[in-house]
Amino acid sequence: MRERRGDTTSIEVKRASGGVPQLGETLCAFANMPAGGTIILGINEQGGAFTVTGTDDEAALEAGITSQARLSVSPSPQLTSQTVTVEGKRVLLVHVAPLPITERPARFGGSAYLRQSDGAYRMQDHELRMLEVARLHTEEQVSYDLTPAIGLTVEDLDPGLVRSYLATARERDRRLRERTDEEILRRTSVITAQGEPTLAGLYALGDYPQGRYPGLTVTAAVQLRGGEGQPRTRNLQDFTGPLPVLLDDLLGWALTNLDTITGYRADGHMDTVTELPMNAVRELLANALVHRDLGPNTLGMGKGVQVRLTPRALFIQSPGGLRGVALDQLESEEHAQAAVNQRLYQMAKKLRTADGASIIEGEGGGIREVFRSTADRGLPRPQLIDTGVQFKALLWRPERDVMVGPVQFPLPSAQRTEDLATRIVDEVPAPFQTRNGEQVWAVLKKAGPLSFRELQERTALSPAQLRWALREPLLDGIVTMEGGQGDRTTRYRLTPPDVRGPRDGV
Known part of the structure; x- marks a missing residue:
C-alpha cells in the first residue's frame, strides 16, 4: 500500500484514533465483493505514508464494527477479527466475508455498494441487474453466446476466417472431418439450425460484428497526467472487427504506445524490448475479449472492453466477473479453468491470429504465464480485480528507464544481420516508414512472397511488431495478403506499383 500510496480494492485502512470509524458503506461494499475484503485499524494513510499508529x-x-454490520447492513456479513503486532504496535484486522451470491446485494441506507480502487461506490441499476443474472446462473445455465443474430446469414461471416476455422476444426476433431461446412458450423454453434449466426459465431468470425452489437467495440487510450485545461488522453482509438482482428489490432496499439527498455542479453550485449512482456499483454487481452460478459445488461447496453495505458500501469477492463472459478484459484498454481462463454471459448481455440498462433490455448495456465513473465522482468506482480460485475487486470509499468542486470532477450538471427547489411536503399513508401517497417520492406523486396513465419524469421521481429509493421501497408494496398487471415499457407508480397490503391502515393 505504501508503494501504491493508497488503499486497494480489497483493503481499507483507518487510523481509528478517535474511536470506531463509520464503516457502513465499506462493510456493505466488501460484503458484495466476490472475495470480501479486510479493514485494518491502527494505520494512518495520510500522504501515502501508511504510518503504523496502533490501537488502544x-x-x-x-x-463497534460488529454492531455497525448487524444494525446498518442487510443482510449482515460475517466478520472475523484478529490483532497483530506491526512495528511494535497493535493493529486490528477485520475480515469481511462475502455474502453468498444468492443473498446479494447487501444494502446500507437503502443502497447497495461495491468496491472500486480505494473506495466504495453506489451500484448502478445495470450492475444490480447483473447480480440478478448471476443468481440465476447458480440455478440454471444462461448461454448468451448462443443468442441468434436474427436476420443475418453466413454471408455476414468473413470467408477467410471461416475457411481457416473449418480447416482447423477438421484437423483437430476426427468426428468433424467428414462433415460438410454447414454441418461443422452448425454443430460447433457458429450458426443456428435456421442458418443464422449465433452471437458467438458473429463475434468470432463475423465480417463486422459491431454493426449488430456495438458493445463489441473495444476502446483503447493513453491516459495523461495533465491538469486543468490540458489533454487527458491521446491515441484514443476504437477497434472493430471479429475476434482475431481485434486481438491483432490491440496488440499493435499496445506495441506502439508502450515504452521500450534496454537490458543485457545472455551474451552480454545490450538489447531493447517493450517495457511490458508482450506475451503477458496478449494473454490478458485475449482473456478479456473471450471471457467478457455477453448478456443484455452489458452487451445490450453497449458496454465493451476498455484498455488504458496510464503513467503507472496498463489496465484491461471487461464487463462481467469471474464465473465458475474464484480469483484465488485463478492466481494459484492449480489448474484453474472456467469459460464464461463456452461456445465462444471453443471457437477461439480453433482461431488463429495473423502470425498463426491460436487466440487461446485452452490449457488454463495463461495467468500463471503472466505472473512468470512479469517476475522474470523484475516487475511488480500484476493485479487482478473481480467485483462480480466487472473484471480488471493491471500490468504495472517499470519505474526505471534502463534495466540493469542480465535479462534473457532473444538473440537476433543470422538472417536478420544479413538483411540489415544488405538493406535495399530504394525510396521506402510512407506506410513502411516506421521503426520496423523499413526492415519488412527490404525483406519483402528482396525475397517475397513470404509467409508470416518466414517474415518473422528473416526480420527477428516479434509477432506483434510484425503485425503492426504490416498493418498500414496492407491497408494502403502496398502489400498484398495472398490467403486468409490465420491460414498458415498465407503469403505476403509487395503489390506491383501499377495495381496499388490510390492512397499509396508510390
Missing part, C-alpha cells in the same frame, strides 16, 4: 482498545473497536 481492540475489543471496543471490534464490538
Whole structure:
C-alpha cells in the first residue's frame, strides 16, 4: 500500500484514533465483493505514508464494527477479527466475508455498494441487474453466446476466417472431418439450425460484428497526467472487427504506445524490448475479449472492453466477473479453468491470429504465464480485480528507464544481420516508414512472397511488431495478403506499383 500510496480494492485502512470509524458503506461494499475484503485499524494513510499508529482498545473497536454490520447492513456479513503486532504496535484486522451470491446485494441506507480502487461506490441499476443474472446462473445455465443474430446469414461471416476455422476444426476433431461446412458450423454453434449466426459465431468470425452489437467495440487510450485545461488522453482509438482482428489490432496499439527498455542479453550485449512482456499483454487481452460478459445488461447496453495505458500501469477492463472459478484459484498454481462463454471459448481455440498462433490455448495456465513473465522482468506482480460485475487486470509499468542486470532477450538471427547489411536503399513508401517497417520492406523486396513465419524469421521481429509493421501497408494496398487471415499457407508480397490503391502515393 505504501508503494501504491493508497488503499486497494480489497483493503481499507483507518487510523481509528478517535474511536470506531463509520464503516457502513465499506462493510456493505466488501460484503458484495466476490472475495470480501479486510479493514485494518491502527494505520494512518495520510500522504501515502501508511504510518503504523496502533490501537488502544481492540475489543471496543471490534464490538463497534460488529454492531455497525448487524444494525446498518442487510443482510449482515460475517466478520472475523484478529490483532497483530506491526512495528511494535497493535493493529486490528477485520475480515469481511462475502455474502453468498444468492443473498446479494447487501444494502446500507437503502443502497447497495461495491468496491472500486480505494473506495466504495453506489451500484448502478445495470450492475444490480447483473447480480440478478448471476443468481440465476447458480440455478440454471444462461448461454448468451448462443443468442441468434436474427436476420443475418453466413454471408455476414468473413470467408477467410471461416475457411481457416473449418480447416482447423477438421484437423483437430476426427468426428468433424467428414462433415460438410454447414454441418461443422452448425454443430460447433457458429450458426443456428435456421442458418443464422449465433452471437458467438458473429463475434468470432463475423465480417463486422459491431454493426449488430456495438458493445463489441473495444476502446483503447493513453491516459495523461495533465491538469486543468490540458489533454487527458491521446491515441484514443476504437477497434472493430471479429475476434482475431481485434486481438491483432490491440496488440499493435499496445506495441506502439508502450515504452521500450534496454537490458543485457545472455551474451552480454545490450538489447531493447517493450517495457511490458508482450506475451503477458496478449494473454490478458485475449482473456478479456473471450471471457467478457455477453448478456443484455452489458452487451445490450453497449458496454465493451476498455484498455488504458496510464503513467503507472496498463489496465484491461471487461464487463462481467469471474464465473465458475474464484480469483484465488485463478492466481494459484492449480489448474484453474472456467469459460464464461463456452461456445465462444471453443471457437477461439480453433482461431488463429495473423502470425498463426491460436487466440487461446485452452490449457488454463495463461495467468500463471503472466505472473512468470512479469517476475522474470523484475516487475511488480500484476493485479487482478473481480467485483462480480466487472473484471480488471493491471500490468504495472517499470519505474526505471534502463534495466540493469542480465535479462534473457532473444538473440537476433543470422538472417536478420544479413538483411540489415544488405538493406535495399530504394525510396521506402510512407506506410513502411516506421521503426520496423523499413526492415519488412527490404525483406519483402528482396525475397517475397513470404509467409508470416518466414517474415518473422528473416526480420527477428516479434509477432506483434510484425503485425503492426504490416498493418498500414496492407491497408494502403502496398502489400498484398495472398490467403486468409490465420491460414498458415498465407503469403505476403509487395503489390506491383501499377495495381496499388490510390492512397499509396508510390
